[in-house]
Amino acid sequence: MIKFTVNQKTVEADDDIADMPLLWFLRENQNLKGTKFGCGIGQCGACTVHMNGNAIRSCSVPLATLANADITTIEGLASKVGADATTSYQVGSSKQTETLHPVQQAWVEGDVPQCGYCQPGQIMAAAAFLKQNPAPSDQDISEGITNICRCGSYVRIRQAIKNAAKNMS
Amino acid sequence: MIKNLSRRRFLQLTGISTTGLVLGASGLAYWRHRKNSFIPLPAELPESAQTFNLFVHIETDDTVHIVVHRSEMGQGIRTGFAQVVAEELQADWQHIVVVQADGASSYGSQSTDSSRSMRDNYQRLREMGASARHMLEHAAAKYWGISPDLCQAQNHQVVRQDNLATLRFGELALTAATLSPPSLPELTFKNKDQFKYIGKKIPSVDLNDIVLGQAKYSADLQFPNTLYACIQRSPVLGDEVDHAGSAESIADVNGLSGVRKVHPIGIPTSKSQFKPLAGIAVVADSTWQALKAKRALNIQWKNKEEHSKFNSDDYIQELKNNLNKSGKILRQKGDTQAALNRSNNKHSAAYTLPYLAQAPMEPMAVVVLYDKKNINVWAGVQDPQNTKWQLHLHLGHDYDDIHVHVPLLGGSFGRKASPDFVLEAAEIAMHFPGNTLQLQWSREDDIQHSYYHSASAVQLEAGFNDNREINAWHAKSCFPSIAATFSGKEEYPASWEMELGLVNTPFVIEHETVECFSAVAHTRSGLMRSVSNIQHAFAVGSFVDELAIASGRDNVAMWLAMIGRDRYIDYSDHGYELGNYSESLTDFPFDNRRLKHVLHWVAEHSSYKATASSGSGCGLSCHYSFLTYVGIAVKVRLEQNQLKVDEVHCAIDCGTVVNPDRVIAQSEGAIVMALSAVLMGNISFKDGQVEQSNFHDYPVLRMHQTPKIRVHIVNSDTKPTGAGEPVMPVVAASLTNAIVAAGGERIRDLPVNKIYRV
Ligand code: FES
Ligand code: FES
Numbered sequence: 001m002i003k004f005t006v007n008q009k010t011v012e013a014d015d016d017i018a019d020m021p022l023l024w025f026l027r028e029n030q031n032l033k034g035t036k037f038g039c040g041i042g043q044c045g046a047c048t049v050h051m052n053g054n055a056i057r058s059c060s061v062p063l064a065t066l067a068n069a070d071i072t073t074i075e076g077l078a079s080k081v082g083a084d085a086t087t088s089y090q091v092g093s094s095k096q097t098e099t100l101h102p103v104q105q106a107w108v109e110g111d112v113p114q115c116g117y118c119q120p121g122q123i124m125a126a127a128a129f130l131k132q133n134p135a136p137s138d139q140d141i142s143e144g145i146t147n148i149c150r151c152g153s154y155v156r157i158r159q160a161i162k163n164a165a166k167n168m169s
Numbered sequence: 170m171i172k173n174l175s176r177r178r179f180l181q182l183t184g185i186s187t188t189g190l191v192l193g194a195s196g197l198a199y200w201r202h203r204k205n206s207f208i209p210l211p212a213e214l215p216e217s218a219q220t221f222n223l224f225v226h227i228e229t230d231d232t233v234h235i236v237v238h239r240s241e242m243g244q245g246i247r248t249g250f251a252q253v254v255a256e257e258l259q260a261d262w263q264h265i266v267v268v269q270a271d272g273a274s275s276y277g278s279q280s281t282d283s284s285r286s287m288r289d290n291y292q293r294l295r296e297m298g299a300s301a302r303h304m305l306e307h308a309a310a311k312y313w314g315i316s317p318d319l320c321q322a323q324n325h326q327v328v329r330q331d332n333l334a335t336l337r338f339g340e341l342a343l344t345a346a347t348l349s350p351p352s353l354p355e356l357t358f359k360n361k362d363q364f365k366y367i368g369k370k371i372p373s374v375d376l377n378d379i380v381l382g383q384a385k386y387s388a389d390l391q392f393p394n395t396l397y398a399c400i401q402r403s404p405v406l407g408d409e410v411d412h413a414g415s416a417e418s419i420a421d422v423n424g425l426s427g428v429r430k431v432h433p434i435g436i437p438t439s440k441s442q443f444k445p446l447a448g449i450a451v452v453a454d455s456t457w458q459a460l461k462a463k464r465a466l467n468i469q470w471k472n473k474e475e476h477s478k479f480n481s482d483d484y485i486q487e488l489k490n491n492l493n494k495s496g497k498i499l500r501q502k503g504d505t506q507a508a509l510n511r512s513n514n515k516h517s518a519a520y521t522l523p524y525l526a527q528a529p530m531e532p533m534a535v536v537v538l539y540d541k542k543n544i545n546v547w548a549g550v551q552d553p554q555n556t557k558w559q560l561h562l563h564l565g566h567d568y569d570d571i572h573v574h575v576p577l578l579g580g581s582f583g584r585k586a587s588p589d590f591v592l593e594a595a596e597i598a599m600h601f602p603g604n605t606l607q608l609q610w611s612r613e614d615d616i617q618h619s620y621y622h623s624a625s626a627v628q629l630e631a632g633f634n635d636n637r638e639i640n641a642w643h644a645k646s647c648f649p650s651i652a653a654t655f656s657g658k659e660e661y662p663a664s665w666e667m668e669l670g671l672v673n674t675p676f677v678i679e680h681e682t683v684e685c686f687s688a689v690a691h692t693r694s695g696l697m698r699s700v701s702n703i704q705h706a707f708a709v710g711s712f713v714d715e716l717a718i719a720s721g722r723d724n725v726a727m728w729l730a731m732i733g734r735d736r737y738i739d740y741s742d743h744g745y746e747l748g749n750y751s752e753s754l755t756d757f758p759f760d761n762r763r764l765k766h767v768l769h770w771v772a773e774h775s776s777y778k779a780t781a782s783s784g785s786g787c788g789l790s791c792h793y794s795f796l797t798y799v800g801i802a803v804k805v806r807l808e809q810n811q812l813k814v815d816e817v818h819c820a821i822d823c824g825t826v827v828n829p830d831r832v833i834a835q836s837e838g839a840i841v842m843a844l845s846a847v848l849m850g851n852i853s854f855k856d857g858q859v860e861q862s863n864f865h866d867y868p869v870l871r872m873h874q875t876p877k878i879r880v881h882i883v884n885s886d887t888k889p890t891g892a893g894e895p896v897m898p899v900v901a902a903s904l905t906n907a908i909v910a911a912g913g914e915r916i917r918d919l920p921v922n923k924i925y926r927v
Contacts (some may be wrong), residue, residue, distance in 0.1 A: 016426075019379040019459075023456040028397075033389035034382020036579070038530055040460075043864040047529060060712060074382030084324055104380040111372050115243030115387060115839055116379035117530040117579030142873035150580050152841025153245045153834070154875040156713040 004069045005076045006030060007076030018064035022056075023047045025063055026073060034074035034120045038148065045147030048121040048128075055128035074120035077101045077127060103127045106164035114151035122147050126161050135165055175318065183847065225254055225301045231325060231339035233260050234270045239368025240551050241270050241288040241579035242529075242585070242683055243373070243838070245831035246286050246894045248374045251296055251597075252366040257358060260338070261325035262366065267374050270312050272553025272573035280552040282586050282696060283750060284795040284891025287827060291889045301345075308344035309336050317899055360885065370830040375577065386579045388534035388548050392605040395536075396429060399459040399609060401466050402618050404447035405857035406476045406692050409437035409447045414469030422465050427458035432465075439475060440657025441693050443559045445593040446618060452597060456609050472857075479691040481624060481854040485521050485918075488647045488688055489625035491520065491768040496645060496684040497661050500744040502670050503680035506731065508641035512632030514639070516719055520629075520708040521918045524852035525622040526615070526867060531579020532589040532732040533610040537598035543732030544571045544598070548591045549578035558586040563592045564599065582842065583696030588618045616867050617859040618693025621852060623648045627671070627708035631678075631716055638730060639716065645686065646671050653690035661687045662701070668748050669706030674742075675761050676794060678732030679748035692854065698842060702794045702898035707847075710790030711917065714909065723771050724789050724906065728765075735762045748794050750891075757796050757888065763822050767791055767800030770820035770881060775802035782809055785815075786910025790902035795891025797823040798883075801840075803903040807911040812925040814844060815874040822883035824890045829854065829882055836880040836896045843900035844876075845869040848927040849920050874927065 002013045010152065013025060026032045026049070035058060037063075038046030042060040049058045050072040079099040100108065103126050113119045122145070129136070129144045136144065141158050149157065188475055226234040235251045235339055247267045253266055270276055278289065302322045309327035310317040319330045326335045353727055359366070403409065410433055423431045431784040432450045436444035449468055453459035509515055536547040546564055550556045553573040561568040594608035610618075618817050625648035647665060650660040660795035662685040664672070673682050697703070715729035738759040740747055749757060768791040772778065777787045784807050791800040802817040817840050826832050853860045861867040905916045 003319075013716075020457045024455065026656075027388075028455050031391055032382075033385070033391070036386075036530075037388070037456075037532065037609070039864050041612070041863055041865070042529070044612075078381060100380065101799070107377055107380045108372070111354040111376060111834070113373070113376065113379045114245075114834055115241075115530065115578060116240075116375060116384050118380050123380060123883075142875075147871050148530065148869055148871060149527060150582075150842070150869060151682040152838035152870065154841060154870070154872050155837055155878050156834070158872065159718075 002063050002067050004071060006032070006071045007066070007073060013063045013164040019062050022049070022058035022063060022066065023060045026058060032073050032075050036117055038118065038119060038121070044118070044121075045125055046118050046121040048124040048147065050124060050128055053128065053131065055125050063111065074124055077123065078104060078144045088158060101127060102168045103130065104139070105166045106160040106167065109163065110156045110160040112153050112160050114153055118147060118149045118151070122149065122157055126157070126164065128159065130165055134169060143149070171585045220727050222495070225258065225297050225805065226304045226343070227301065227305075227338055229339045229342050231264045231337055232266055233258065233264050233338070234266050234268050236270050240279070240281040240549070240553070240578055241269070242281070242549070242551070244666045244835055245373055246281070248371055249831065250290065251374060252371055253294035253371075254298040254368045256364060257295045258302050259322040259324060262371070264325060265374075269323055269575055271575065272557045274554060279554045282551055282583070284893045285750070285799070287889045288752070288796065289544040289593060291827070292826070295358055296356060298351065299358055300350050300827050303351045303356060304345040304348050304591065305338055305341045307348055308341040311344060312336065312341070314650055315585040317865035329786050331915050332551055332672045338772055339446070342806040360438055362590060365908055368828050368829065371828055373831075378574065382724050384533070385576050387547055387576050388607065388609060389754060389835060390536050390547050390576065392536065394603065395605040396452050396460045396601055397454065397456045397609065398450055398452045398594065399456070399463040399611065400434060400448045400450045400614070401463050401468055402435070402446040402469055402591060402614065403437065403615065404570070404859070405470065405472065405840040406441065407437055407439045407473050408470045408477070410449060411469035411471045411825050415449070415467070418744065419469040421448065422462050425458070425462050425465065427454040428462045428719065429453060430600065431462070432600070434593060440655070442655050443587055443589045444563060445589060445596055448715050449592075452601070452606070455787045456607070459586045459609070460611065471826050476691045476857040479854050479857040481524060484691070484854075485523065485624050485626065488543050488624060488642055489519055489521060490629045491647045491688060492645045493628055494686060495688040498682060499664060500666055500681065500683040500743070501746045505641050505643050505680040505682040508680040509632045510632060512634065512641060515630065515632035517628065517630040518712055518715055518917060519626060520704070520711060521626045522624060522704045522707065523575070523850070523919065524624045524692070524854070525697055525846050525850045526619040526852050527582040527584035528615060528867065528869060529578070529580030529584055530614045532612055535591050535594035535608045536605060538605045539593045539595070539598045539602050541602045542570055544595060545574065546572065546595065547574045547576055548588070549576055549581070549585055550588050551581055551586040552577070552588075556591050559588050559592060560595055564595060576925040580697065582698045583620060583700070587695045594723060597743060612864065613862045615862060616852070620654065620693045621742035622697035622700070622703065623694040623716045625701070625704040627704050629712040629729060631710055631712070633720065635906045637720060642676065642678045643672050644674070644683045648689055648701065649690035649694055650702065651696070653692050654693045654695065659687050659689045659808055661685050669700050670702040670709065670743070670792065670794060673738075673759070673793065674709060674749060674824050675738055675759070675764055676731045678731070689706065691857065698839065699794060699894040699897040702792065703846070703901070706794070706898035707901035707919070708794040710792065710899065711905055711915075714788065714790075714902065714906040715915065729793065732765060752796060757890065763798040763883070764791055764793055766883065767798045767822055769798040770883070771802040771818045774879075774881065775816065775818040776804055777802050783908060784911055786907050786912065788903045788906025788908070788910050790897070790899050792899045792905060794898060797821060797890045797892065797895040801896070801899040803900065803907045805904065805907040805911050807908065807913050809927070810926050812908065812913075812921065812927050814874070816879070817900070818881075819896055820880050820883060821892070821896060822885055823892045823895070824887040827889065832882055832892045833880045837878050837893050839894065839896035840878055840900055841870050841875060843897045844874070847901045847904050847919055847921055848874070849922045851920050
């Protein structure tokens, strides 16, 4: 049995799925669908979550390596786990904003997402990055943020990271 | 015409049961866009298609449901449509709830392509909003027993003008539902200066869900009793599974834990249309088990000679060679050959592009529930109606028992206009009645089994007369048409593909010939953002620059000389009727002043006119596509062999803009996507198989390669035109022109990373 926490809740995984990447465990065993599958080989970052506060690409991290780890997903980043977020895919616009993480807040203010699919991963990558580097330059961001956004929202991501850094300082 | 819809009908279409006012509009021309379609379509327009297309519904609690019938893939259509309706309705944005339509012919066209959702619907949406407002005002008049002239809607209520009493929309909904909708002449519309929502930056209705990780894409929907599938598809078009040779491996995989079933799928044919490719499907208890089982498969394939020798490097050379054969002339004026023969100053150049894959961030995923009668599908597709129809054709299942629901699309860029993946999932699901079947494509599946943007070759030739004017222009284009994917035969590029940038050049030249050349298709091809505008705008924009350099002129001066005097462009004087993206030239004239304007704007606002420092340079180009005019200036630096793109300036004139922030976002995104393609985009085939497999060998742009981007929207009151695609094709030539300006080589064969590090 592999024991670790996900968004502060203890979870257990059977040893016979020890080779399963964390991504699929989160999505299909924990029903946490905010973490996305984009490439499966650690290239795109759509699956980014935090492990003990650091960004990892969950498609490439098997459960076997997670004993006692603390995992945070996009669902656990805001302080109130998206309490009012709508559950039906038909209806947009969750009403809650006030408990967003500063990175999420900056994303909202910059209207960063296009299709949105890469964005949970981008936000998780940015949140961990800002912990390491609270006042990044453009150059730092270029080097530190390597997630792919096929919609090409990079200019807004860059700006939003800088805005978040300001708000967090 | 707008009708009062029955609540039962609204419930059927949207799943929302209501007590309030429901309106539908009718008469949106649908199949006209497809009258020459090579895609199999219903022989006749279903009668219901004439009835309604989009809906407003007002609930007694003030909620306004706005049904959006086009797919959301990041372009912001769910927000844009709601803005237009809310504007004329005088609604309060807080009460707007967007509902995504299922696939139903009642909506009119749901095909989310050709950058035309707003163009097709802007006026109708305004009418919907204005009609609902009219009915609410009349309901208030009835309640108060006064003239409707004294009742005015504002901010989600109707205000009585003589004593300022108010009634909320919700309070009026039931009464309004009993009234008949106004006729078109009775409607009044707001002026531009009264707009609260149109033309304003309104955040996306899905924004909060997205940043919270709550937005739902197909694979995020959770149903009980779900089985998970993956497919190993034939690597070469038309190949089939060698069942005898694969039997042992299939048996082994069948025995793996968590695997429910391994069985053949699809049809081996070159006439692939939207049919599943031949392959082996694995159904398991989880996606991970299915992916693992698929990896363990060792399938033997039976080669058909046709495509198994296909090598794309040779093929591109072949396309180029084809340009010297005799082609099919599409548009001709004067005697081009004679004029070229007479000219003692002529130039010619050929340009090529490799295959490209759309590679949307969300690999294809589908959920299907077959309950022995109904097939319910949740799939991020660009056209749920066509998906429904193709499911019907493929499965032979009753059309009315097929239901297609559309979650958010995690990007598409044309890929999800082909519903092959939905047909695959449904084919598998038919073996598991009562279970939900979820099909997941891997990134490898996506890169190796796309509907590619075809490889292409374009050759341009121009001759100057003795006054240094160009008086002869011969344009030639060769690529395997998308039509070949549907016919399975060698095809000439279709006239609509040629009208994406080569037949409809904006020039006034005495002698002109536009010609296309056929090619055999060895892989599936389909739509990719701006389609054949990509190669045509690259060739034309590069060649104008080459002509400018050859004749010692400035790029802008060369464009202006070739575009000629101000006018509406029309080729009817020499007998060519322009398709004009299915719009009439009266409603959407091709106005060369608008093209000149965007070119001037980027020339003025970039560093184009600054004195070039060594190793850096600025290039320009402009292009007309999807009825929109775009100018782009790119600034690059070249150090040793390393190319750096520093700045991109873009001016876009797409008529009336509903949400400027989303137009800017689309332009930024199209620039990034175009840079990916131009700098490093290359799908290559060897022995019929795609050589790339994931983002490590099919790289796309990342943050460190992203330049500064500035987008300027030209202020315009003309009808809205396309915004998602038209920026994409203009980048290539601007970039390669910039490389020349920086002292680098003229690149005619993309991608750039064949020559420079990027
Ligand atoms: S899905 Fe994990 S990095 Fe792409
Ligand atoms: S927003 Fe679509 S991939 Fe980033």
